[in-house]
Amino acid sequence: MTKEDFASEIRMGIPDVLPEPMPYDNDINHAPRRKDILTAEQKRLALRNALRYFPKSFHAVLAPEFAEELGKYGRIYMYRFRPRYKMYARPIDEYPHRSRQAAAIMLMIQNNLDPAVAQHPHELIVYGGNGAIFQNWAQYRLTMRYLSEMTDEQTLVMYSGHPLGLFPSHKNAPRVVVTNGMVIPNYSKPDDWERMNALGVSQYGQMTAGSYMYIGPQGIVHGTTITVLNAARMKRMAEGGDAGDISGMLFVSSGLGGMSGAQPKAGNIAGVVSVVAEINPLAAEKRHAQGWVDELHHNLDELIPAVRRYMTEKRTVSLAYVGNVVDLWERLAQENINVDLGSDQTSLHNPWAGGYYPAGMTLEESKRMMADEPEAFRERVQASLRRQVAAINVLAGRGMYFFDYGNAFLLQSERAGADIMSGGRFRYPSYVQDIMGPKFFDYGFGPFRWVCTSGTPEDLAATDRIATEVLEEIRSHAPEDIIHQLDDNIHWIREAGRNRLVVGSQARILYADAEGRAKIALAFNDAIKRGEITRPVVLGRDHHDVSGTDSPFRETSNIYDGSRFCADMAVQNVIGDAFRGATWVSLHNGGGVGWGEVMNGGFGMVIDGSEDSRRHITEMLFWDVNNGIARRSWARNSGSMKAIEREMQRSEGLVVTMPNVVDDNILDNIFID
Numbered sequence: 001m002t003k004e005d006f007a008s009e010i011r012m013g014i015p016d017v018l019p020e021p022m023p024y025d026n027d028i029n030h031a032p033r034r035k036d037i038l039t040a041e042q043k044r045l046a047l048r049n050a051l052r053y054f055p056k057s058f059h060a061v062l063a064p065e066f067a068e069e070l071g072k073y074g075r076i077y078m079y080r081f082r083p084r085y086k087m088y089a090r091p092i093d094e095y096p097h098r099s100r101q102a103a104a105i106m107l108m109i110q111n112n113l114d115p116a117v118a119q120h121p122h123e124l125i126v127y128g129g130n131g132a133i134f135q136n137w138a139q140y141r142l143t144m145r146y147l148s149e150m151t152d153e154q155t156l157v158m159y160s161g162h163p164l165g166l167f168p169s170h171k172n173a174p175r176v177v178v179t180n181g182m183v184i185p186n187y188s189k190p191d192d193w194e195r196m197n198a199l200g201v202s203q204y205g206q207m208t209a210g211s212y213m214y215i216g217p218q219g220i221v222h223g224t225t226i227t228v229l230n231a232a233r234m235k236r237m238a239e240g241g242d243a244g245d246i247s248g249m250l251f252v253s254s255g256l257g258g259m260s261g262a263q264p265k266a267g268n269i270a271g272v273v274s275v276v277a278e279i280n281p282l283a284a285e286k287r288h289a290q291g292w293v294d295e296l297h298h299n300l301d302e303l304i305p306a307v308r309r310y311m312t313e314k315r316t317v318s319l320a321y322v323g324n325v326v327d328l329w330e331r332l333a334q335e336n337i338n339v340d341l342g343s344d345q346t347s348l349h350n351p352w353a354g355g356y357y358p359a360g361m362t363l364e365e366s367k368r369m370m371a372d373e374p375e376a377f378r379e380r381v382q383a384s385l386r387r388q389v390a391a392i393n394v395l396a397g398r399g400m401y402f403f404d405y406g407n408a409f410l411l412q413s414e415r416a417g418a419d420i421m422s423g424g425r426f427r428y429p430s431y432v433q434d435i436m437g438p439k440f441f442d443y444g445f446g447p448f449r450w451v452c453t454s455g456t457p458e459d460l461a462a463t464d465r466i467a468t469e470v471l472e473e474i475r476s477h478a479p480e481d482i483i484h485q486l487d488d489n490i491h492w493i494r495e496a497g498r499n500r501l502v503v504g505s506q507a508r509i510l511y512a513d514a515e516g517r518a519k520i521a522l523a524f525n526d527a528i529k530r531g532e533i534t535r536p537v538v539l540g541r542d543h544h545d546v547s548g549t550d551s552p553f554r555e556t557s558n559i560y561d562g563s564r565f566c567a568d569m570a571v572q573n574v575i576g577d578a579f580r581g582a583t584w585v586s587l588h589n590g591g592g593v594g595w596g597e598v599m600n601g602g603f604g605m606v607i608d609g610s611e612d613s614r615r616h617i618t619e620m621l622f623w624d625v626n627n628g629i630a631r632r633s634w635a636r637n638s639g640s641m642k643a644i645e646r647e648m649q650r651s652e653g654l655v656v657t658m659p660n661v662v663d664d665n666i667l668d669n670i671f672i673d
Helices: 003-012 040-051 056-073 100-113 137-149 190-199 218-238 259-270 281-289 300-313 325-334 363-372 374-397 409-415 431-439 457-475 480-495 514-530 568-580 611-634 638-650 664-670
Strands: 125-127 154-159 162-168 176-180 250-254 273-278 295-297 317-322 446-452 507-512 537-541 584-589 599-607
Touching (some): 040 056, 100 137, 100 446, 100 537, 100 599, 137 162, 218 259, 218 431, 218 480, 218 507, 250 259, 273 300, 281 295, 295 300, 300 325, 325 374, 446 457, 446 514, 457 507, 480 507, 507 514, 514 599, 514 611, 568 599, 568 611
Parallel strands (some): 176 584, 273 317
Antiparallel strands (some): 154 162, 446 537, 537 599
16 A cells, blocks of 8 residues: 555545455454343444444445444444554654644554554454553544644544544644543443443543553563562562572563563563463464563473573573463462562453453353353452462462552452452552552652654664663762662663564653653754654653552552542643643543553653743643652652652742651550550
């Protein structure tokens, strides 16, 4: 397809002539069939909802076809309307546009759906088993058409994947405003999502899936790397060893699908032996082909000796076990292998629809049961969780440091009746409680990311060099309590190119605070103006950050003033970003720990070397970080109190309400046991 043909397809939107059906591609990793949850009347409504995207002349053909999709897959994906062109992030100038900001958004959308990036690309699922960018292909087509024709004085409004339309605004307003899963709180249970998604009226946007900011597993590999590094250092220090030498340590986890595919690469960068279980051979093979995992093992009898050998040799290597994680944990416990670090990254926010596969069943048996016998499947999942926790408890009793990686493992294990509680609390910490919260989030460090819209490795290399120079300059005058974070990130960005982290778009991520993000972005903007970087750069972040997400079992799990179930921070974050210069903003119900369990907000910002970009960088990135630090400071998190006090000294006009900390003796004298 020529560039002109591609541009014509984008501008067309919903085609005037009914396209021929698309063949079902069995080489693609497809989403599991969803359970049959709609009543007969609701199925009629689902068809009405789907057909409203198309002219009446199409309805007689599409109605039975969509009914068949609903019956066969539990959803109406509109496969017939899947584009014929290859899906990937093209250079920005290849997109038909009147607004360059809109062209950058089209690039980000296509990157999310690139088969090298997306988990189930033909079902528009980016990661996590149900993290969608759109509900169906009509929404994709219409959205791309709107973006191709909009100006810098219009805003596209997105309701859970549905493009509500273009509305007049102004050039400093967001070009796109996205919401996903914004349902009334009393209707935010898992079955409510299943029902509303099957009706075509709501979707689970995850974090960066439904907000056009996913950059493949690189997006989480850095966070996973510093988590593994710090967990290993903590364990070495607790054992009285050298925290600088973690070679030979064994890290065990599960999941190689979407974000979880980052784990083996993170283990390699950290310098440990890692074993990650994955039940889906296609997912494991994809990560192996991409170079994100070193070895595939289908048999525990061959895996276990390899693990022992690599630990003895202190070799840095990543191994994938293509099988069920419960079998892996039980065998490790049986073999008395010294597991140093353990976690889990199955998609347990979505346990009943493909996020977790029970032991003793094949992948295909599980897919059939979850759709046809959902209650029986639920029982099998919970039984597996009880077995998994039992094996983890054995290994933890021998000294393993186990941490929840924010995928609802602890929460779902407790609901399954597993032996996961001790003294009224979870036996194991969230990684945010022990590592990310006190060491990073409280000081404003979080997953700042960017995408080079030229699509050239040369531009990405230029941004890596610029970011390194900025961080080194900041380190020269940084206070002692953030030197360690800066050192880890300087090492990361120096090594980024040789670690082959790019999957899909020419993107990068590192952890930076408000000062670091703004200075890096301003340096990029100047480099674009000089022509050193040849095209605009998209700035963003994961919602898994300082102030983007209110998640009591993950991002805000280290907030102890009773407010961790409140969602003011995420909502205020999006509102503030919208009027301070974000190119697009997003607000989602759901995320890494599940529908109804979290609220998160995100943004994207296109910078092009202009003075407008400079102003937006200065105003918006400042708010995007310090909103969260101020909230964490009010919760009496000591790191945040120090960080926001430093920021008030640095930034004129910032006045934050500080907490007065009460002496425990005063309370002890009132509340006597």
